[in-house]
Amino acid sequence: MGLIVQKFGGTSVANAERLRNVARIIADTYRKGNRVVAVLSAQGDTTDELIEKAKEINPNASKREMDMLLSTGEQISCSLCAMAIETMGLPVVSLTGWQAGVQTNSSYSSARIKKIQVERIQSELDRSNSIVIVTGFQGINKFGDITTLGRGGSDTSAVALAAALKADLCQIYTDVEGIYTADPRHVKGAKKLDEITFDEMLELASLGAQVLHNRSVEMAKKYRVNLEVLSSFANKPGTKVKEVAKQMEKTQISGVAKDKNVARLALVGVEDRPGIAYKVFSLLGQNDINVDIILQSIGRNDTQDISFTVKRSDVDKAKEILEGHKSSLRFEHIDVNKNMVKVSIVGAGMLDNAGVAATMFGALYDADINIHMISTSEIKISVLLDEADTDSAVQAIHDRFFGE
Numbered sequence: 001m002g003l004i005v006q007k008f009g010g011t012s013v014a015n016a017e018r019l020r021n022v023a024r025i026i027a028d029t030y031r032k033g034n035r036v037v038a039v040l041s042a043q044g045d046t047t048d049e050l051i052e053k054a055k056e057i058n059p060n061a062s063k064r065e066m067d068m069l070l071s072t073g074e075q076i077s078c079s080l081c082a083m084a085i086e087t088m089g090l091p092v093v094s095l096t097g098w099q100a101g102v103q104t105n106s107s108y109s110s111a112r113i114k115k116i117q118v119e120r121i122q123s124e125l126d127r128s129n130s131i132v133i134v135t136g137f138q139g140i141n142k143f144g145d146i147t148t149l150g151r152g153g154s155d156t157s158a159v160a161l162a163a164a165l166k167a168d169l170c171q172i173y174t175d176v177e178g179i180y181t182a183d184p185r186h187v188k189g190a191k192k193l194d195e196i197t198f199d200e201m202l203e204l205a206s207l208g209a210q211v212l213h214n215r216s217v218e219m220a221k222k223y224r225v226n227l228e229v230l231s232s233f234a235n236k237p238g239t240k241v242k243e244v245a246k247q248m249e250k251t252q253i254s255g256v257a258k259d260k261n262v263a264r265l266a267l268v269g270v271e272d273r274p275g276i277a278y279k280v281f282s283l284l285g286q287n288d289i290n291v292d293i294i295l296q297s298i299g300r301n302d303t304q305d306i307s308f309t310v311k312r313s314d315v316d317k318a319k320e321i322l323e324g325h326k327s328s329l330r331f332e333h334i335d336v337n338k339n340m341v342k343v344s345i346v347g348a349g350m351l352d353n354a355g356v357a358a359t360m361f362g363a364l365y366d367a368d369i370n371i372h373m374i375s376t377s378e379i380k381i382s383v384l385l386d387e388a389d390t391d392s393a394v395q396a397i398h399d400r401f402f403g404e
């Protein structure tokens with residue numbers, strides 16, 4: 001018995017039958033004597049459909065109005081789910097982000113939660129003994145306007161609520177049975193993990209495994225939220241995300257992830273003198289462009305090349321900014337490649353295992369896949385590849401580490 005936050009993603013609430021299934025999971029948890037706060041995403045592809053609707057009217061709509069629109073998806077699924085629970089004769093109330101006290105900053109479309117004023121939820125739980133259903137993905141800013149947290153943000157709503165309410169457990173129900181060694185929908189032989197550490201999951205989520213919103217993992221680690229990822233379709237234990245995972249049968253790596261939202265820019269023929277890198281990356285930073293992997297070539301004939309990756313949505317802006325400073329940066333030209341992918345392996349076990357990088361590169365070599373850039377940290381190795389090689393690269397690397 002305790003307080004449990006249960007989050008259900010879009011596929012899990014996609015239609016009436018699935019909403020009834022979710023209502024049953026919530027009701028079962030409640031009938032066992034737990035207090036339940038459920039956080040729901042919009043049904044199926046609703047959020048994408050709303051974005052399309054907006055584009056038909058105004059392709060350059062303000063972010064404030066987009067948030068006003070996108071937040072409606074979650075309101076539909078939550079009220080419908082509450083209605084399904086009403087038919088079971090249980091006390092239930094659905095709340096929007098602002099009714100639930102989710103206060104955010106004002107960065108429309110990518111707002112951050114500042115605080116959750118939990119009084120309303122707490123009183124529904126304690127005084128009315130109700131099941132509380134809260135819209136994921138949204139909050140309210142200091143102007144009283146609706147904000148959204150960024151795509152996939154309902155995971156973060158759930159973890160933030162679990163932290164603010166000091167819940168005993170936060171369960172993220174989704175359409176796969178837990179966290180796997182790679183995306184089980186695309187990689188043959190992907191294995192479900194019983195446990196994974198916050199640090200490894202944070203890397204995997206940041207490197208493209210969308211199964212959890214990376215900010216939700218960050219928050220779960222910070223507030224020590226007991227987190228579990230499991231399926232709303234199969235009644236089975238899922239994957240626990242914890243500070244320290246069991247050491248038994250520790251593998252070198254925990255998973256493989258891919259991220260297609262990358263593009264590479266190369267400044268070719270830059271003068272080889274101090275201060276150039278400083279100038280290039282300051283310019284990009286001042287314009288809110290995040291740079292990921294950086295590679296600087298050895299100088300020749302007093303020139304060098306500087307290559308780096310940015311998000312695909314930032315590449316045209318980055319090029320324009322640097323072209324605008326061509327005379328002071330004195331490069332020959334800028335080469336842009338938007339058809340790239342970043343494939344990464346993650347695992348705390350690689351810290352004390354020499355040769356993990358060689359194993360990864362060997363798998364790519366045997367599959368005849370060329371590596372353009374490499375970046376490493378203590379618990380991850382990423383390579384930049386041609387987008388066309390994505391699936392074969394992920395499969396080859398996964399087979400090498402996890403194959404029989």
Ligand code: ADP
Pocket residue numbers: 008009010011012041152173174175176178179180181182183184185208209210211212255
């Ligand atoms: P939800 O709508 O429930 O939030 P998401 O689509 O956001 O679900 O996340 C679940 C999906 O994440 C799965 O269907 C799966 O294809 C994908 N995924 C990517 N990498 C992994 C991984 N390592 N383990 C599990 N699922 C993964």
Ligand code: ASP
Pocket residue numbers: 009010041042047048073136137150151152153154155
């Ligand atoms: N509905 C939102 C999205 O599709 C939030 C979420 O599902 O987590 O991104």
Ligand code: MG
Pocket residue numbers: 009152155210211212213
């Ligand atoms: Mg999701």
